[in-house]
Amino acid sequence: MASIQRSGGKWRVQVYAKGVRDSKTFDTRQKAAAWALERDAQLKGIRLPDKLLADAMERYRREVAPDHGGARWELVRLKSLAETSIGRRKLPSLSTTDFAAWRDDRLTKVSPGTVAREMNLMRSVMEVARREWRWLTVNPMQDVRWPKTPKGRARGLSEKEIKTLGVAFGVWNNLRAETATQRVGLAFLFAIETAMRSGEICALRWENVYLSSQYVVLPQTKNGDSREVPLSLRAMEILRVLSKTDGPVFGLDDATRDALWRKTRDRTAHKDVHFHDTRSEAISRLSKKLDILELARVIGHRDLKSLLIYYRASASELAKRLG
Numbered sequence: 001m002a003s004i005q006r007s008g009g010k011w012r013v014q015v016y017a018k019g020v021r022d023s024k025t026f027d028t029r030q031k032a033a034a035w036a037l038e039r040d041a042q043l044k045g046i047r048l049p050d051k052l053l054a055d056a057m058e059r060y061r062r063e064v065a066p067d068h069g070g071a072r073w074e075l076v077r078l079k080s081l082a083e084t085s086i087g088r089r090k091l092p093s094l095s096t097t098d099f100a101a102w103r104d105d106r107l108t109k110v111s112p113g114t115v116a117r118e119m120n121l122m123r124s125v126m127e128v129a130r131r132e133w134r135w136l137t138v139n140p141m142q143d144v145r146w147p148k149t150p151k152g153r154a155r156g157l158s159e160k161e162i163k164t165l166g167v168a169f170g171v172w173n174n175l176r177a178e179t180a181t182q183r184v185g186l187a188f189l190f191a192i193e194t195a196m197r198s199g200e201i202c203a204l205r206w207e208n209v210y211l212s213s214q215y216v217v218l219p220q221t222k223n224g225d226s227r228e229v230p231l232s233l234r235a236m237e238i239l240r241v242l243s244k245t246d247g248p249v250f251g252l253d254d255a256t257r258d259a260l261w262r263k264t265r266d267r268t269a270h271k272d273v274h275f276h277d278t279r280s281e282a283i284s285r286l287s288k289k290l291d292i293l294e295l296a297r298v299i300g301h302r303d304l305k306s307l308l309i310y311y312r313a314s315a316s317e318l319a320k321r322l323g
Contacts, residue, residue, distance in 0.1 A: 011029045050090065052089065054083075096140050156277070164270055165185070193235035194216075279299075
């Protein structure tokens with residue numbers, strides 16, 4: 001365990017491990033922290049590899065991120081972060097102070113939500129580097145304060161918005177799947193029926209679709225679990241107009257879906273609608289048909305508290321159910 005304290009204009013660090021105590025004084029806290037990590041490892045008989053944060057990010061990109069539901073965002077973000085000044089720093093030299101300084105600088109450029117997501121990603125990289133690769137003895141991000149972020153967007157959709165967008169994608173009066181744009185429209189309508197995320201819809205394959213039993217299986221979801229999603233009659237109709245191929249059911253990847261969604265949506269009066277708004281709308285609709293435990297199972301939520309906002313029946317309505 002290391003203790004770093006300011007002494008006059010210097011930083012004095014003490015390390016105690018396996019009955020041995022050592023100390024040293026440095027001009028900066030950063031140098032003191034780097035020495036503490038290295039000396040602690042030496043006393044414990046651990047030799048830390050001479051790796052950069054960028055090295056850890058690259059290995060994480062290869063070995064860990066591809067298995068995550070949000071892999072596309074993680075891969076892009078890791079590549080970008082690895083090219084920054086903090087990415088070029090040696091892992092043992094990084095301290096809580098360094099990440100706090102990075103956070104404050106980043107907050108001047110992007111939103112707190114973006115900074116929080118990037119910090120979550122870097123903390124995961126550091127934790128895997130510590131726990132599995134033994135490139136660190138402690139995670140320096142453990143005590144970094146996260147920025148305050150606004151509450152997540154939870155916006156439903158009006159019938160007018162759904163119809164206007166359905167017409168714009170050419171799938172409102174007649175379900176068609178002849179073009180990629182029409183398939184994006186079908187994905188939009190399908191999301192409202194199932195509460196599935198865009199990435200889950202784009203990754204859906206026919207071997208995981210069970211039309212006769214009226215459900216689909218998602219082998220890999222955002223939280224790492226698999227789940228079964230029941231299909232409404234409308235969702236079944238949508239799937240039946242799609243061609244059965246060896247590729248994804250909707251014939252789309254998430255990047256193409258996003259580009260065509262924005263292009264078509266922006267031609268309408270509803271530029272404020274996000275594709276992800278379908279999830280809030282779908283959860284709200286499902287909450288009127290399923291109890292909270294059933295709903296949690298269908299949409300893959302582990303925290304039941306986050307679903308309570310969808311159960312807003314008045315005392316009068318509840319009394320009528322009681323009889």
